[in-house]
Amino acid sequence: MSNLPPIQVGLLGIGTVGSGVFRVLQRNQEEIRRRAGRGIAITMVADLDTGRARSIVGDAAQVVADARAVIANPAIDIVVELIGGYGIARQLVMEAIEAGKHVVTANKALLAVHGSEIFAAAQAKGVMVAFEAAVAGGIPIIKALREGLTANRIQWVAGIINGTTNFILSEMRDKGLDFDVVLKEAQRLGYAEADPTFDIEGIDAAHKATLMSALAFGIPVQFDKAYVEGITKLQAADIRYAEQLGYRIKLLGITKRVDGGVELRVHPTLVPARRLIANVEGAMNAVVVQGDAVGTTLYYGKGAGSEPTASAVIADLVDVTRLHTADPQHRVPHLAFQPHAMSDLAVVPMERVVTGYYLRLRVADQPGVLADVTGILARAGISIDAVLQREADEVGGEGSTQTDLIILTHDTAEGTMNAALAAMQALPTVLAPIVRIRKEELA
Amino acid sequence: MSNLPPIQVGLLGIGTVGSGVFRVLQRNQEEIRRRAGRGIAITMVADLDTGRARSIVGDAAQVVADARAVIANPAIDIVVELIGGYGIARQLVMEAIEAGKHVVTANKALLAVHGSEIFAAAQAKGVMVAFEAAVAGGIPIIKALREGLTANRIQWVAGIINGTTNFILSEMRDKGLDFDVVLKEAQRLGYAEADPTFDIEGIDAAHKATLMSALAFGIPVQFDKAYVEGITKLQAADIRYAEQLGYRIKLLGITKRVDGGVELRVHPTLVPARRLIANVEGAMNAVVVQGDAVGTTLYYGKGAGSEPTASAVIADLVDVTRLHTADPQHRVPHLAFQPHAMSDLAVVPMERVVTGYYLRLRVADQPGVLADVTGILARAGISIDAVLQREADEVGGEGSTQTDLIILTHDTAEGTMNAALAAMQALPTVLAPIVRIRKEELA
Numbered sequence: 001m002s003n004l005p006p007i008q009v010g011l012l013g014i015g016t017v018g019s020g021v022f023r024v025l026q027r028n029q030e031e032i033r034r035r036a037g038r039g040i041a042i043t044m045v046a047d048l049d050t051g052r053a054r055s056i057v058g059d060a061a062q063v064v065a066d067a068r069a070v071i072a073n074p075a076i077d078i079v080v081e082l083i084g085g086y087g088i089a090r091q092l093v094m095e096a097i098e099a100g101k102h103v104v105t106a107n108k109a110l111l112a113v114h115g116s117e118i119f120a121a122a123q124a125k126g127v128m129v130a131f132e133a134a135v136a137g138g139i140p141i142i143k144a145l146r147e148g149l150t151a152n153r154i155q156w157v158a159g160i161i162n163g164t165t166n167f168i169l170s171e172m173r174d175k176g177l178d179f180d181v182v183l184k185e186a187q188r189l190g191y192a193e194a195d196p197t198f199d200i201e202g203i204d205a206a207h208k209a210t211l212m213s214a215l216a217f218g219i220p221v222q223f224d225k226a227y228v229e230g231i232t233k234l235q236a237a238d239i240r241y242a243e244q245l246g247y248r249i250k251l252l253g254i255t256k257r258v259d260g261g262v263e264l265r266v267h268p269t270l271v272p273a274r275r276l277i278a279n280v281e282g283a284m285n286a287v288v289v290q291g292d293a294v295g296t297t298l299y300y301g302k303g304a305g306s307e308p309t310a311s312a313v314i315a316d317l318v319d320v321t322r323l324h325t326a327d328p329q330h331r332v333p334h335l336a337f338q339p340h341a342m343s344d345l346a347v348v349p350m351e352r353v354v355t356g357y358y359l360r361l362r363v364a365d366q367p368g369v370l371a372d373v374t375g376i377l378a379r380a381g382i383s384i385d386a387v388l389q390r391e392a393d394e395v396g397g398e399g400s401t402q403t404d405l406i407i408l409t410h411d412t413a414e415g416t417m418n419a420a421l422a423a424m425q426a427l428p429t430v431l432a433p434i435v436r437i438r439k440e441e442l443a
Numbered sequence: 444m445s446n447l448p449p450i451q452v453g454l455l456g457i458g459t460v461g462s463g464v465f466r467v468l469q470r471n472q473e474e475i476r477r478r479a480g481r482g483i484a485i486t487m488v489a490d491l492d493t494g495r496a497r498s499i500v501g502d503a504a505q506v507v508a509d510a511r512a513v514i515a516n517p518a519i520d521i522v523v524e525l526i527g528g529y530g531i532a533r534q535l536v537m538e539a540i541e542a543g544k545h546v547v548t549a550n551k552a553l554l555a556v557h558g559s560e561i562f563a564a565a566q567a568k569g570v571m572v573a574f575e576a577a578v579a580g581g582i583p584i585i586k587a588l589r590e591g592l593t594a595n596r597i598q599w600v601a602g603i604i605n606g607t608t609n610f611i612l613s614e615m616r617d618k619g620l621d622f623d624v625v626l627k628e629a630q631r632l633g634y635a636e637a638d639p640t641f642d643i644e645g646i647d648a649a650h651k652a653t654l655m656s657a658l659a660f661g662i663p664v665q666f667d668k669a670y671v672e673g674i675t676k677l678q679a680a681d682i683r684y685a686e687q688l689g690y691r692i693k694l695l696g697i698t699k700r701v702d703g704g705v706e707l708r709v710h711p712t713l714v715p716a717r718r719l720i721a722n723v724e725g726a727m728n729a730v731v732v733q734g735d736a737v738g739t740t741l742y743y744g745k746g747a748g749s750e751p752t753a754s755a756v757i758a759d760l761v762d763v764t765r766l767h768t769a770d771p772q773h774r775v776p777h778l779a780f781q782p783h784a785m786s787d788l789a790v791v792p793m794e795r796v797v798t799g800y801y802l803r804l805r806v807a808d809q810p811g812v813l814a815d816v817t818g819i820l821a822r823a824g825i826s827i828d829a830v831l832q833r834e835a836d837e838v839g840g841e842g843s844t845q846t847d848l849i850i851l852t853h854d855t856a857e858g859t860m861n862a863a864l865a866a867m868q869a870l871p872t873v874l875a876p877i878v879r880i881r882k883e884e885l886a
Contacts, residue, residue: 024736028596034661034784035593037772132591138737140591147590148575148583150478151757153471218477276719276743293467294581294744294754300719301740311737314594326769329480341477 006039007321010070010101011061012092013082014047017106017133019056020306021080021313026060036318042080046070071096078320080313081105090114097121097129102324104316106133106309109198112207115214115221119334126328130316135208136161136285138308139301140315145215145289146336152291154216156256158269158442159287160280161208163303164199165231165251167191167283169239169268173248178236191283201230202251202266209253212287213264216255217345218337222264225347229267238360238435241406242270245386247358248278249437261348270358270408270439276300277442288442296442351415356385356439358408361424362432365392365401369429373405376427380420383410402431408439449482450764453513453544454504455535456525457490460549460576462499463749464523464756469503479761485523489513514539521763523756524548533557540564540572545767547759549576549752552641555650558657558664562777569771573759578651579604579728581751582744583758588658588732589779595734597659599699601712601885602730603723604651606746607642608674608694610634610726612711616686621679634726644673645694645709652696655730656707660700660788661780665707668790672710681803681878684849685713688829690801691721692880704791713801713851713882719743720885731885739885794858799828799882801851804867805875808835808844812872816848819870823863826853845874851882 011018022042025032033039042060046067047053053063067083070076071092079096081103083089089110094117096103103122105111111118111131122129132142136159145157160166164186171182183200186192198204206228214221231251242249247270256263271278276298280286285303290296302308323331333339363369370389377384386408392401409417417436425434454461465485468475476482485503489510490496496506510526513519514535522539524546526532532553537560539546546565548554554561554574565572575585579602588600603609607629614625626643629635641647653666674694685692690713699706714721719741723729728746733739745751766774776782806812813832820827829851835844852860860879868877 020736024594028594028735031596032593034780035776037776037781037784138734139740140587143586143591144583147762148586148758149754150475150761151467151471151754153474276722279719279722291581291754292471293463293750293757295748295751297582297742297744299740299742302738305738307736308738311592311594311734314736315591318593319590322773322775323769326766326773330765330769332765333478333480337477338480341480343477 004038006041007077008041008043008075009078009080009317010044010046010073010076011042011080011082012046012067012070014045014053014056015082016306017309017313018082020310022057024307024310024314032314032318036321038321040317040321044070044073044076067092068095071099071101076101077324078102078104078317081107084109086110086113093118094121097125097127100125100127102127102320103129104313104320105129105131106313108134108204108207108211112210112221112223122334123339128320128323128331129334130320132316133309133312135211136287136299137301137303137305138311139285139287139299139303140312141287141299142215144299145212146332149289149291149294152293154257155290155292156254157212157216157287157289158252158254158440159209159212160250160277160285161253161287161303162199162205162251163283163285164192164196165205166280166285169231169249169251170281172234172236173239173243176236176240179232179234200232202228205251205253206266209255209264209266212253213255213262215336217257217262218335218341218343219262219345220342222347225264227265227267227350231268234268237404238437241360241388241404242358243273245388245406245408246273247271247439248273250278252440254440258348261346263353264347265350265353268437270437271442275442351413351418353414354411356409356411356441357417358437358439359406360435361405361430362402363405364429364431365403366429370405372427372429373424376420376423377409380416382412382416382420384408385410447481449484450520451484451486451518452521452523452760453487453489453516453519454485454523454525455489455510455513457488457496457499458525459749460752460756461525463753465500467750467753467757475757475761479764481764483760483764487513487516487519510535511538514542514544519544520767521545521547521760524550527552529553529556536561537564540568540570543568543570545570545763546572547756547763548572548574549756551577551647551650551654555653555664555666565777566782571763571766571774572777573763575759576752576755578654579730579742580744580746580748581754582728582730582742582746583755584730584742585658587742588655589775592732592734592737595736597700598733598735599697600655600659600730600732601695601697601883602652602655603693603720603728604696604730604746605642605648605694606726606728607635607639608648609723612674612692612694613724615677615679616682616691619679619683622675622677643675645671648694648696649709652698652707652709655696656698656705658779659698660705661778661784661786662705662788663785665790668707670708670710670793674711677711678878680847681801681880684803684831684847685801686716688831688849688851689716690714690882691716693721695883697883701791704789706796707790708793708796711880713880714885718885794856794861796857797854799852799854799884800860801880801882802849803878804848804873805845806848807872807874808846809872813848815870815872816867819863819866820852823859825855825859825863827851828853
């Protein structure tokens, strides 16, 4: 055991995650010291609400309102940024790096957008920026991608990386309810925020997918290239039809190596119900990584919450404690690949992405409709995997009836599908906007 | 990128795993170098079958029959031991350490039995012994336990860590067949070895559980203290009854922190069918880790095979490449905790282990049997969770009929259950040896 005094940590922001970090570090301090070989102590906390901060840390740490006082303190070795967002958090992280501090952050938005700038600054300064908590909360998925699977040429990564939306989708399926109803319930239960936009529109998942894409393929973070589609338009009917066809609908963050580039996309996705990831319910997260040597691996756990996220933040603190006096050359590269060995693989435009599709068409129940629709698909070279035609269920004007026609297609380029969709939508017998959901076999 | 020449690796044994390591290192050499910052090259291979070895490595590496020639070669930085077993492998690993080589090994048997001696020698010599491939093949579970979850007081670890037995159990369930029939099929398909003893008797799983126990709780490896029960006595009927009660039967390696010590055991286990791990099928592996901060996490992937195991071996090679010139103080401790901070928590005897139980009694179908059986349980203080009584299905001598009585109990100490089992077995109406399978809720 080293006789070094504890490494000193300054927290910027002590809300849900920060208080978890403080509490777990206190509770498990002996266990953590036995692992790290050195104590880890939060000795300074900056929070605008100094009263709340003091009520959490008591006399254990100095509390200040000004984050820059933490950065300026020469006794602080590691700065933990838990403020969130792109604004002041970005400035403070850059200033902490400039001051020679190692940084631990849970801020996926910041890294997905400004990661290149931040990692370059850290590299130049010889400090570490660790971010295990930025993706999938307590699941050590960054470590798996960056260290555990180094032997592999990663082929794809697909994850349920937003607990709020997975909770909503699970509830929609369990209870047969539509999105709006379940969102309100999720807000009441604290699973969704008052302003849930980042979650339900897929933006949070896209931040995380962007980071995993960089780690998997050795490319710079490129959030602006990500395709992002949320779950707000999903209907209970589609979840039910998918179930009948043997699929579950999950909001997946997907990044995939393809000819000429990398796919990077977030959207609702049909996944075969027998896949383990299809059975990840409620607010849980799971990430599947496919490598050429290891095959399929999956990582599952809580993707958010005070102590699960704190678990990841503290794992980073232990890593930094172990490595901060070591030669920077021996540290794990921020984005898994050495900074001078990054790839320039481009993120391919969505039109070139190839997936299967679930289509739901509201059609007039009359002869020739199926022939018209399948004829358009055939002419576009789109191969059909399954068709589900329901009995006519609604009487329209003048005694006409309507029905749902559900089609699963084999792999098709998005551009091809878009053209076919436009043609189908123009059919007079197609009575409502066609629902299109992408499908991945994940095999 | 470093200008250092490739780090030189010597392989001891180039069978299934060794050839996978060689092949993946060759195929992904550029990808691996971009991550590690330095090339990794197998330059020497020792195998008794030098002809086969040469046919695999060609001119890329020197092939010798004598493993000691590899250890004696001053150019070799890392020795990869893939011989297996406790005999010559132990000697060679100790000699490699003595010669100042870092060691990477997939040999769980060796480490579970002789780990203390080996890790102490490595510590004294300042070299690393890395063993990611020793547990759950390509799944980076050692890294998760040792680095990813350092914030946590680990509460328990439970894993499907033997692919052969999971394949057999999956087939027994799918096809309703008994053990012997499925074992023969597994042998024909290459999922079970000609001598399957280590797998089917639970010994291989116990080796791995022993290693996870040490990593989770900071205790020395103590394979001799593990309780080990295999799957050879399992019957299709029990798998079917378990299913009717909402459970699957899996061979689990379990290690758990309890009052006064640590449980360490391998046995067939009823697991609720809705748990993710209950849905791990075929030869796949999965490990669930419960930590006080992170909650439940699960790690899933291929637990064996040439390239999945190679994936773990190479991840270790990259770790060693990154850390071998660093101060030994900054390396991750072999058993997750610093050598001077190990715990002396004892492995508790099986009599004190507390679990639920599944009992199947073959009883005479006559009044009072259920009362007799439940009376014994009640007097022992054993609480019943569920009872399943089948209709009488068999006519015995003199027109008497028999039936299966299935009982699920709540948590009970094994010693208490043993006494109750003896009393029930002595009832004249209990007509065959009682089947007892342990049950874990894993919640």
